[in-house]
Amino acid sequence: MVVLKLATKWLYMIERRDVFQAIADPTRRMIIQRLSGGALNIGQIVDDFGITRQGIAKHLKVLHECGMVTLTQRGREQMCEARLDQLDEVADWVNESRKLWNQRFEKLDKFLADIKDSKNETTG
Amino acid sequence: MVVLKLATKWLYMIERRDVFQAIADPTRRMIIQRLSGGALNIGQIVDDFGITRQGIAKHLKVLHECGMVTLTQRGREQMCEARLDQLDEVADWVNESRKLWNQRFEKLDKFLADIKDSKNETTG
DNA sequence: CATTTGTACAACCAGATGGTTGTGCTTAAA
């Protein structure tokens, strides 16, 4: 849980499984890229990695819980399909941070310009 | 560590602290956005959150280790500055996954077109 | 039918993670 202090109140943010956590693990990132090429069953994913089927199944559970993988039963097979639209949340956060970052430089430019102006006033 | 199976060989990828792991924690994401607006010392960051200075310091250590925050001593204060260029790695991965995703639809379209062609051949 | 294939579920484990408290050391301010 994250606790944020606002002006007069405290904001409690309950954590749940989210996309950022899902893509934090390199194995899960590779599973996502593998599935981006098309749906696969668990066995086909297992073949690519050096861990057990149960290990892969756990990763898929995490990805499923945050909506990055949909699971559909096909006979005795469990087909896994990537849902990349969830990645928007990540892209949005990156863009938002960059926006703030750029605004920071604008603020600095303005600050330096103000200093220059005040110098001109005193010297001129 | 991630172990990948290639055609005939095994690829061992040693894990280290990386950007994906750094932004997995919501508190760290908020620290980054807070720092995107300009450099701050640890105390100023602590004021925003409901955890101890030491807790924040640990988060900053993680961010520093993966190059997302630079630290400079200023008197007795430790100034923290965000380094957002590291986020390119995240943006690149998202874009790459989306590219594969789009190619998947192209492949499906081609597959369906081939089926249609073969039907036309047998019926025509 | 028996066997193989694909899977689910539970228990277990070592190490990482995200916090805490306590101590002590500089630097700035009174």
Next chain:
DNA sequence: TTTAAGCACAACCATCTGGTTGTACAAATG
């Protein structure tokens, strides 16, 4: 010079994580 501010480092802790093994069960296949 005393006091307070800002911080680093270490130890500790509960929980999460990323794996493992073992068991069991349904669906194809011979």
